[in-house]
Amino acid sequence: MASVAAVAVVAAKMNLQQQIKRRLTGHRFFESAAPLVVAVSGGVDSMVLLDVMQQLVDPRRLIVAHVNHELRKQSQQEEAFLKSYCQKHQLKLAVRHWPIKEHPQTGIEDAARTMRYRFFAQVMHEHQADFLLTAHHANDQAETMLMKMVRGGQLTALAGIEDERPFAGKTLLRPLLTIPKDRLYEYANLHQLTWFEDNTNQDLALTRNRFRNLIVPAMIKENPRFLAHMTAWHEQLSDLLAFSQNSLTKLLAQMTTANQLQLAKYRQQPRSSRRLLMLQWLKNQAVYDLTQSQLMQIDQLLNDDKKPQQIMQLPNEHWLVKEYDVCWLKNAAKKVDNSQKKSAAVVELGQWHEINDELTFGVFSKDQLPKDAIELARFKLPSDALPLRLRSWQKGDRLRLKSGGHQKVRRVLINDKVPQLQRQEQLVLTTAAETVLWVVGHKFAWLDESSGAAEDQECQIIVVAQRKC
Numbered sequence: 276m277a278s279v280a281a282v283a284v285v286a287a288k289m290n291l292q293q294q295i296k297r298r299l300t301g302h303r304f305f306e307s308a309a310p311l312v313v314a315v316s317g318g319v320d321s322m323v324l325l326d327v328m329q330q331l332v333d334p335r336r337l338i339v340a341h342v343n344h345e346l347r348k349q350s351q352q353e354e355a356f357l358k359s360y361c362q363k364h365q366l367k368l369a370v371r372h373w374p375i376k377e378h379p380q381t382g383i384e385d386a387a388r389t390m391r392y393r394f395f396a397q398v399m400h401e402h403q404a405d406f407l408l409t410a411h412h413a414n415d416q417a418e419t420m421l422m423k424m425v426r427g428g429q430l431t432a433l434a435g436i437e438d439e440r441p442f443a444g445k446t447l448l449r450p451l452l453t454i455p456k457d458r459l460y461e462y463a464n465l466h467q468l469t470w471f472e473d474n475t476n477q478d479l480a481l482t483r484n485r486f487r488n489l490i491v492p493a494m495i496k497e498n499p500r501f502l503a504h505m506t507a508w509h510e511q512l513s514d515l516l517a518f519s520q521n522s523l524t525k526l527l528a529q530m531t532t533a534n535q536l537q538l539a540k541y542r543q544q545p546r547s548s549r550r551l552l553m554l555q556w557l558k559n560q561a562v563y564d565l566t567q568s569q570l571m572q573i574d575q576l577l578n579d580d581k582k583p584q585q586i587m588q589l590p591n592e593h594w595l596v597k598e599y600d601v602c603w604l605k606n607a608a609k610k611v612d613n614s615q616k617k618s619a620a621v622v623e624l625g626q627w628h629e630i631n632d633e634l635t636f637g638v639f640s641k642d643q644l645p646k647d648a649i650e651l652a653r654f655k656l657p658s659d660a661l662p663l664r665l666r667s668w669q670k671g672d673r674l675r676l677k678s679g680g681h682q683k684v685r686r687v688l689i690n691d692k693v694p695q696l697q698r699q700e701q702l703v704l705t706t707a708a709e710t711v712l713w714v715v716g717h718k719f720a721w722l723d724e725s726s727g728a729a730e731d732q733e734c735q736i737i738v739v740a741q742r743k744c
């Protein structure tokens with residue numbers, strides 16, 4: 276008769292295998308005969324994963340992928356062990372070395388990860404595999420989320436490791452993600468598996484190791500269900516984010532044109548939605564890492580009618596530019612392509628346009644000047660010069676001078692000692708044919724009666740005026 280302990284052992288083995296089988300069902304995993312790549316470092320996690328997969332699928336489908344980082348003395352032993360293991364179990368093995376001379380001086384962890392996944396993609400491609408399996412587990416999940424929590428940032432970034440994601444045109448799966456590490460040890464001991472412990476995991480100078488060896492165990496001591504709770508948080512948060520991203524994408528589609536956010540529609544949203552919309556809109560343009568106070572500031576700026584033109588610095592050399600009824604992003608790291616600058620806003624005759632706290636201007640026909648207007652300049656323009664437009668100045672913009680020559684707008688701004696950053700915001704008033712009439716707030720063009728108009732063309736006198744304070 277089997278002893279109680281032996282029955283418990285069988286139950287534990289079955290348990291883990293069944294649990295993993297359940298997680299893999301539904302991925303067309305067992306229905307297909309396509310090869311599977313298993314990423315095996317030689318540690319307990321990936322040795323358990325490999326053993327379980329040998330039980331669950333035809334081992335001829337498996338390709339073991341191993342990277343020898345040449346970082347530790349033990350690396351050679353791990354590789355040699357995997358070679359003999361695969362030989363013994365008749366498994367295909369793909370090994371890649373990462374020679375020390377190719378290691379970077381800094382950021383070695385990231386570089387190692389990048390090269391690892393590049394290699395896995397290559398192995399998948401060579402073997403026409405459908406899936407890559409890695410052995411991330413519930414402790415990895417908790418560590419990752421806690422580290423993000425401590426680092427701070429947006430809630431959207433708090434979601435942890437996904438159990439499935441597209442990879443190299445196929446799928447990456449993490450079948451152990453809900454399983455605590457101690458259950459993997461339990462399984463490995465019961466099956467008498469061989470594995471290697473990475474001694475560098477004990478080095479408490481590394482942040483992840485402090486979370487792994489000190490913080491997560493302390494949390495589990497507080498509540499043995501801690502890992503299960505973290506897994507549940509992650510899943511709930513992922514669902515919420517997927518749902519909100521879907522809704523936000525639909526809403527954003529209604530309020531953006533060619534990367535410009537239409538502020539009238541944006542402002543109609545409640546404040547809570549506006550913040551989420553802004554986060555998503557920025558994320559779509561690769562701006563992450565926004566602080567909560569930056570988000571509040573953006574919302575304030577976009578809602579402030581008194582400041583129709585504003586510019587605000589965001590992370591990674593991005594600038595948020597607000598111009599009247601639209602806003603858009605500018606990446607200072609990229610050379611500004613003037614041809615792609617914001618399209619011009621039409622300046623309706625007979626209306627005031629607020630530029631900033633000091634300047635509100637309007638364009639009027641000469642006999643409709645309001646009482647509170649101070650005339651700044653008048654132009655005799657052919658009818659096809661209208662409507663006038665207001666837009667950001669561009670590199671080739673010039674002002675016609677009384678002498679008959681021209682002056683670059685850039686020169687006007689330099690002469691007026693306009694600070695560099697402010698210069699980016701500078702507006703010009705132009706005719707429909709792009710003749711610059713006014714470097715707003717600075718200098719007017721000189722247009723005599725003949726300029727632009729054909730002999731027989733109908734002309735109109737328009738007045739540019741400033742509103743009295």
Ligand SMILES: Nc1ncnc2c1ncn2[C@@H]1O[C@H](COP(=O)(O)OP(=O)(O)OP(=O)(O)O)[C@@H](O)[C@H]1O
Pocket residue numbers: 314315316320321340341342343344388391408409410411415
């Ligand atoms: N040298 C290696 N060779 C093959 N697979 C590896 C190697 N190192 C790690 N892996 C795979 O990646 C999994 C996660 O390992 P680890 O936690 O060290 O990765 P990581 O540095 O956190 O990177 P990431 O989480 O982005 O995969 C392992 O369980 C294993 O499946």
